[in-house]
Amino acid sequence: MKSAELSVDFAGHHFRNPLTVASGTFGSGMEYSRYVDIGRLGAITTKGVSSVPWEGNPTPRVTETPSGMMNAIGLQNPGIDVFIERDLKFLEDYDVPVIVNVCGHSVEEYEAVVERLADDDRVEMLEINVSCPNVKQGAIQFGTDPDMLTEVTQRCKTKAKDKPVIMKLTPNVTSIADMARAAEAGGADGISLINTLTAMKIDIYRRKFVLANKTGGLSGPAIHPVAVRMVYEASHAVGIPVIGMGGVATYADAIEMMMAGATMVAVGMISFTEPEAILNILSGMERYMEETGTEHIRDIIGIL
Amino acid sequence: MVNMQDNISIKSKARITEKTELADGIYSMTLCADLCSKAEPGQFVMVYPNNGAKLLGRPICIASVKKDTADSGEDLLRIVFRTVGDGTREIASYGEGDRLFIEGPLGHGYPTDEAISDRKHIVLLGGGLGAPSLLYLAESLTVLMNTESTVAENAVPKIQEKPHITAILGYRDCSLKHFLADDFRGLGINTVIATDDGSEGLKGNVIDALKETVKEPDLIYACGPLPMLSAVKKYAGAAGIKAYISMEERMACGVGVCLGCVAKTVKEDPHSHVKNARVCTEGPVFDADEVDI
C-alpha cells in the first residue's frame, strides 16, 4: 500500500500535515524545541501578540480541573517589536510554516499588528484572536458580537494584503454558526475554534476564587466533545476551511475533529502534560490511515 | 542539557525506593530516576499524579540527589512534601516499588559562587516546606567548601577561613517534629529551631530567631511562604545583606511556555519585556532585590 498522505491545503497554502499547536500552549517553540522536532509540525502557531507589551493578569493565573485546566494569563506578551526581532528570528532556523496569533484591545490595535506582519515572508498566515475585550465599547469581547466580528475581520483583511486571515472564534456564544458566518462575511480566509470556555473555580475552605481574575478559560480533554460539536456546526455553516481545536490529546481526537469538518487541527494544553504529544498524534494518525486504508487525510475532512 | 533528539521525552518514569512519614501529612520520598541533567540546589521537579484526569505536574523542590551506587548510575532523588490536595495525597499513597512520572530538574536554583568566595556567615532560613530545598543547598555548600579549601591550600599559602553556616528552621508547632532538622545537623551545620507558638525551640518566626542568634549574617538563602519571604526581603534590604529567596507560584507547563507562574519584578524582565519573571524558568530562586513582593 502507498504510504499515508497527510498533506492538506488551507486557504491556498500547502501544509505537510494538518497538525499545528494551539496559540499560547507552545510559546514560539523556543522552550519545547528542546524536546520536539518543530520541523515535523504541519505549522506552528505562536502565542498572541499585541502592538505593545501586555502585562497580563495577576496570579494565580492557572489551576487544574478534571481532565483539563483553567487559565487567566491575560495575554501577557512582549509586543510586536520584540516578537519580530526575537521570536520570528528564532523560527527562521526551522523549516515550519508560522501562523501568528494576534490580539488587540481595539480594532486599531489589531490593524497595527497585522500591518507589521503583512509583508513578512516568515509569516504564513495570521490568526486573529477575537476573545479580547473591546476596551472602547464597554469591554465586550469582539468575538461575541457578529457585527463587531465582521468589522474586525474586514479591517484585518485590508491590512493583511495577501496573507490569509483566520478568525479564531470564542465558544462563549449562543450560535457558533452565526459567528462563523460573520467572519466569512468579513472576508475571512478561514476560521479556527474553539478558544477556551469561560469557567470559574472556588476554593471552598479559603472562600475565595482560585484564580485572581475570578474567571478563567477552560481547556483540555474535558472540553473536547464541546469543541467537536462546535467545529461541526461552524464548518457546515461556511465555505471557508476550519482549524479545529479543543482538548485534542490523541490521534483519535484529531481524526474526530477532521471528520467533524476541520481541515487542520491544533494541539493545545496537552503539550503541558506531554510536550511531544503532537508528534505521537502525528504517528497515530499515520497508523490509523494505514490500518483503515485511508490514502489521503483530506478524504476524511467533514465526511459527516 | 537535554538531548535534542526527536521524540525524547523529558518525563521519565521513576521508581520509588523509600517513603517515610516524617510528621503528620509530611512525607519524605526517594525515587530512582534518570534526571536529564545535574540538579542544582533550589531546582525543582514536576511530579505527575498517575490519575489520568490530573494533567498537570506538581512542582516539588529537590531535597537531595545522590548517585545510585547499586543501580545503573541513575540518580536517587529525594523529595519532601506535605499533602495538600488530591494530587499530593495520591503521590503520598505510593510506596517502595511504585512508579511515578517526573520531569526535571527545572528552573534556576541558589547561586553558590558568592557563598564560597568571601562570605563569613551564611544563614539558611526555611519556613515550613521551605526546609527541603535548603537541605540540598546545605549539602552542596558543605561539599563545595571542603573542595574549595583544598584548592585554596594548594594555590595560596594563606588558608582562607571557611564561612560559618547557620540553618534556622521555622515550624508551626512541635507536632511537625522539626522535620529535616536532624538532616541539617548531620551535615555539621548549626541548626536553630523556631516555632510560632514556642512549643519547641525559640518562639517566633525565622526572622525573630535570626536576630536572636546570628550577629552578622552576610548572605541569606530563604525558602518558605510568601509573607516570610517578604519579611526576609525587607530585613535583608534594610541591613544591606544579600538575600536569595525561593518563590512559589501555580504552574502548568513548568518550563516557561504558558506564562502561568509569573512573579512581579522590580525592573522589566529581559524575557517577558514586562515586569514579570517566570518562577519556573528565571526562578524559583530570585535575588530578593529583583522581585516586587
Ligand SMILES: Cc1cc2nc3c(=O)[nH]c(=O)nc-3n(C[C@H](O)[C@H](O)[C@H](O)COP(=O)(O)OP(=O)(O)OC[C@H]3O[C@@H](n4cnc5c(N)ncnc54)[C@H](O)[C@@H]3O)c2cc1C
Ligand atoms: C517551585 C515549587 C517548589 C515546591 N516545592 C515543594 C516542596 O518541596 N514540598 C511541598 O510540600 N510542596 C512544594 N511546593 C508546593 C506544591 O507544589 C503544592 O503543595 C502541590 O502542587 C499541591 O498539589 P495538590 O494536588 O495536592 O493540591 P491541589 O490544591 O489539589 O492542586 C490543584 C492544583 O494547584 C496546584 N497547587 C496547589 N497548591 C500549590 C502551591 N502551593 N504551589 C504551587 N502549586 C500549587 C497544584 O500543582 C495543582 O495543579 C512547591 C511549589 C513550587 C511552585
Ligand SMILES: Cc1cc2nc3c(=O)[nH]c(=O)nc-3n(C[C@H](O)[C@H](O)[C@H](O)COP(=O)(O)O)c2cc1C
Ligand atoms: C495557557 C494558555 C494560553 C493561551 N493563550 C492563547 C492566546 O494567546 N491566544 C489564543 O488565541 N488562544 C490562547 N489559548 C487558547 C488555546 O489556543 C486553545 O484555543 C484552547 O486552549 C483550547 O485547546 P486545548 O483544549 O487543546 O488547550 C490559550 C490556552 C491556554 C491553556
Ligand code: FES
Ligand atoms: S509554569 Fe508555565 S511558564 Fe512557568
